[in-house]
Amino acid sequence: MFNDKSIQSITDASHLVLSVIPFPKDTNPGGIVFGGWTLxxxxxxxxxxxxxxxxxxxxSLVTKAVNxxxxxxxxxxxxxxxxYAQLASQGSTSYVVDMVATAERYSGEGVELVAKAAYVYVQIRPRN
Structure with missing residues (x-):
């Protein structure tokens, strides 16, 4: 997994692949974004x-596992x-991708590391 030394070192070692802003529909009754949304x-x-x-x-590929x-x-x-994501390892038909998520706070409190993940994807034959 990624090194925890700083957000900068994490984001420099990987690629920004997605930025999104959650809306009220993405939250639980306590006002916190659902874990499923993050997944x-x-x-x-x-x-x-x-x-x-x-x-x-x-x-083509599909998600095999959340490691x-x-x-x-x-x-x-x-x-x-x-x-942010980077290819961690590759097999003959599988890929492990390490990722982190940062949040630029709406409140203006800066940028914080909010989650980490490692997913496995596997190749499948495309449908004709």
């Missing part, structure tokens, strides 16, 4: 990196959440 965004972000490699072999998921700080409505 879904990670899935999209990770697939961008894995898809680049799968395309080289003219293959690691860590919620570090809450995400709130209006935060700009950025997802």
């Amino acid at each position: 879904a965004q990670f899935d999209v972000a990770g697939s961008v990196i894995a898809r680049r490699e799968a395309r080289k072999q003219n293959m 690691h998921m860590e919620f570090i700080l809450p995400i709130y409505v209006g935060d700009r959440v950025s997802f």
